[in-house]
Amino acid sequence: MLLRVHVAAVEPLARRTRRIVLAGEPLTGLAWTPGQNVTVFLADPTSLASWRHGPRDLKRSYSVWNYDPAGRLELAVYDHGGESPGASWSRTVQAGDGVIVTKPDGRLVARPGASLHLFAGDDTAAVPLGAILRSLPETARCFAVFECNEPADEIPLPGASTPTWVHRHGASAASSALLPAAVAGLDLPAEPGVAYVAGEARTVQAVRDHLVNDRGWPRRDVLTQPFWTPGKRGLD
Template sequence: MKRRLLDRLLLPARVHTVEQRAPRLRHITLTGPALAGLAWQPGQHVRLQVSAAPGAVDWLIGTLRTYSVWDYDGENLELIVYDHGDSSGPGAEWARTARSGDELRLLKPEGDFTTAPADYHLFAGEETAQVAYGAMLRALPAGARVFGRLEVDSPDERLDLGQDRNQDWDLAWSYRRGRPADSALTLVDAVRALDLPADPGIAYLAGEARTIQLVRRHLVEDRHWPRRSVRTKPFWTPGKKGLD
């Protein structure tokens, strides 16, 4: 692999397995000695060096893309990457073409979009939020009270977030059936219809930036939640690059 200035901060790894989980979801497991014993909190992400970059930027860092961690067992790091379909960027190209044995480099897990103690937890988002949510939900203590509304295009794009093993969770999906995922008022309406306890819990809102803003506004302005009780993680929005 080409050497770059940032390589001393990056961990070498290789693709172990690639599995197509759904038409637009690829489960990619990374492995290698450098991945053993990492500090990771569910909800955090990693930044992968997926390709070269123009000119001097390539010499410095290459092209980095951010992916939520689905799971980590102390040795192998699992990603589930969503393919937006209309993207032709380096991250999309890497995710579509990754094969077992491919080498790459990545930064250690980072980020503060993680769970915190609360009387109950509210999750809302679309396809791109499911990976972080799966890890976060698995990390909650037994008996944690959970509400969740997720919107995906079709049922085959749902991930197993553990709802079948936790019958007390109020976790449900709705389906767009081809409608745009940005500024999704249907997801806002689904959260608005939730019969939540009178006192705020903690909300985790991830995915498309405009939809996150709308759900956050509902919680803060309509339900009078403190802003500090709403944690957000915008992953994408139409026409903009560089969101984590």
């Protein structure tokens, strides 16, 4: 189902992340679990002219930062740079613009009953993983490591655990060795828990391989979600 809503506010959340607040009656009473995303249509999908560049340029998936059942849904959109359709939309969208979105969906959500929660991701992953982290009770046992370029790129992540941030200082975010090394340096309990790993595809794979091969975590307990990778249309 497509929901026609409007942009209520746009403001910076960090140096390269914008908080985009959507509002409208179609957003009332939706089912949302922290960690889920919505699809944002960058042009009207009911118009044939919108499809001339292909479906991958027509839409992007963005994680939900927060949701109010009264009819407000917040996105936190990271700007990768460049002139991709998603980046251009996030830079130019403003209050009053109309937007078409889908209902929240996705399986990157907290696993009930986990004895330990481990979060690891880059700038793009901090949004859904931060939403999950914020939703956990204060008694939850959590470890969280996030990677970004500089301290000014950190987004606020209140929740059950204070996350550790590591900084690239200009190094590439693709195939980053920084995040896997930070996870490897954690003093984790011997008993595995559930890991939520998201961000750049090859970095996600490296973190998963460390947890499974080096620490002996069951693969089924390492939940992964690649959000982007260089040069792949639709993942930018």
